[in-house]
Amino acid sequence: MSDTPLIQIRNLSKSYGAKLVLKNLSLDIYPGQVIGYIGPNGAGKSTTVKILTGLIPEFNGEVIVDGISLQHDPQEIKKRIGYVPENAELYDVLTPMEYLDFVGKLYGMEEELLTARAMKLLSAFGLGNNLNDRMDTFSKGMKQKVLLISGIIHNPQIIILDEPLSGLDANAVIMIKELIMRLSQEGKTIFYCSHMMDVVEKVSDRILLINKGEIIADGTFESLKQNHADTLERVFAKLTGRNETDSETDAIINAFD
Numbered sequence: 001m002s003d004t005p006l007i008q009i010r011n012l013s014k015s016y017g018a019k020l021v022l023k024n025l026s027l028d029i030y031p032g033q034v035i036g037y038i039g040p041n042g043a044g045k046s047t048t049v050k051i052l053t054g055l056i057p058e059f060n061g062e063v064i065v066d067g068i069s070l071q072h073d074p075q076e077i078k079k080r081i082g083y084v085p086e087n088a089e090l091y092d093v094l095t096p097m098e099y100l101d102f103v104g105k106l107y108g109m110e111e112e113l114l115t116a117r118a119m120k121l122l123s124a125f126g127l128g129n130n131l132n133d134r135m136d137t138f139s140k141g142m143k144q145k146v147l148l149i150s151g152i153i154h155n156p157q158i159i160i161l162d163e164p165l166s167g168l169d170a171n172a173v174i175m176i177k178e179l180i181m182r183l184s185q186e187g188k189t190i191f192y193c194s195h196m197m198d199v200v201e202k203v204s205d206r207i208l209l210i211n212k213g214e215i216i217a218d219g220t221f222e223s224l225k226q227n228h229a230d231t232l233e234r235v236f237a238k239l240t241g242r243n244e245t246d247s248e249t250d251a252i253i254n255a256f257d
């Protein structure tokens with residue numbers, strides 16, 4: 001692995017109004033790493049990702065990607081990143097081919113390559129028979145696959161995924177897990193947010209746990225396990241102080257009394 005970080009985050013802070021949601025984050029991410037970014041609801045995962053992808057331009061601190069400052073040249077950075085958001089509006093009156101044509105052109109892809117790659121990727125994701133169907137006839141999982149493809153169609157160096165597995169069936173989850181590992185073998189750097197601890201445990205070579213805007217654990221699953229608990233679910237519960245699940249469920253059940 002290269003010893004020059006591909007992504008450098010320095011003293012990153014972000015507030016929404018008076019609310020500070022990212023507190024002085026500093027991180028180096030190296031080429032080829034598969035980073036699982038986990039944390040409780042509202043911890044700051046999506047905010048981090050939206051800053052990295054240039055969707056939130058106002059923040060304090062510095063983000064440097066491949067030697068380029070995000071503040072100075074966000075467009076150049078966007079070319080290097082493929083982003084699959086948690087919730088996206090697909091223009092579902094379009095067919096997947098039309099949608100991917102639109103996205104690929106935004107990335108400046110040449111028509112012939114774009115069409116060929118869109119067809120190959122859609123077929124590989126099991127949508128080969130739906131190339132020209134309108135996406136408003138698609139299931140949630142089918143749309144999620146098109147979104148995933150739109151994030152990788154331009155063959156970016158860095159792939160950022162926010163909850164990529166929501167809505168996917170068990171076979172598709174297995175496929176995406178394998179895909180993440182294969183893309184990493186191809187040298188891609190992958191940063192993904194997920195609440196699916198079993199998946200994060202298996203595919204990440206580095207896990208970052210964020211809580212209340214601060215990174216509170218950073219290491220391999222093995223190292224987190226040795227220091228804290230035997231499963232990632234338990235590491236998560238221990239470090240984020242959520243040991244009161246029993247009393248919470250009691251309160252919900254008791255609310256029906």
Ligand SMILES: Nc1ncnc2c1ncn2[C@@H]1O[C@H](COP(=O)(O)OP(=O)(O)OP(=O)(O)O)[C@@H](O)[C@H]1O
Nearest residue numbers: 016017019021039040041042043044045046047048
């Ligand atoms: N546009 C916004 N305006 C005001 N507050 C926001 C905005 N977006 C997020 N927040 C707040 O920032 C905090 C971090 O939110 P963020 O979406 O980054 O969390 P997350 O870790 O991705 O959560 P989840 O796991 O629920 O998706 C939360 O307290 C949220 O309420």
